[in-house]
Amino acid sequence: MSSGSRQDSGQAAATRRRGAALEEAILGAAVGILLESGVPGLTMDEVARRAGTNKNAVYRRWPNRVALGVAAYRRLADERTAPPDTGALRTDALELLRLANRTWSSPLGEILRGLLAAAGGTPGLLAELRDPDGGPTAHDTAWLTVIERAVARGEAPPGARHPRVAALPSALLRNEYVLRGEPAVPDPVLVEIVDEVFLPLVRGRGNPGDIC
Structure with a gap:
């Protein structure tokens, strides 16, 4: 033949x-x-x-x-998102934010920025970039996982296991990209997001005295 x-x-x-x-x-x-x-x-x-x-x-x-x-992007992003397990909520949260920050300035982040530009103002496509099936993305799941581990260790109250709480650090990071117009955020800003916003929110989800 x-x-x-x-x-x-x-x-x-x-x-x-x-x-x-x-x-x-x-x-x-x-x-x-x-x-x-x-x-x-x-x-x-x-x-x-x-x-x-x-x-x-x-x-x-x-x-x-x-x-x-x-x-195709979601396939790539889901393959590369895994929850860290450093043994503490603060360091887990910082590692997740740093991973997101590195990704945004990487070739994968360039693909995402290209898709956002190509989607323009199409709400359906923009929604699919985050959540096409009505469920959490791998990144959202990673945040929920680190919170659940913190609850199991006694670092966080059970009320911290909420999708809005898990989504907050990433939302703040995306806002920094918009405001700065740059594909990377300085590390001190990531620390501030965790220490000044995320951890106080997590701790505030319980009753007074739940967490020392």
């Missing part, structure tokens, strides 16, 4: 994939393009070519390249 025939046969086999297998191939192709070329390089044609399928199959699952880019 000639090399051309083998290639055609392989492409036909790839095209016959259905369901989850095809979706995984498309997402994998999109992730690869984002890592290599960023958001500008993400096109439906290139995704279809790399996934070994046709462009219509891609469009049936994602209406445009930005929606696909959001799904």
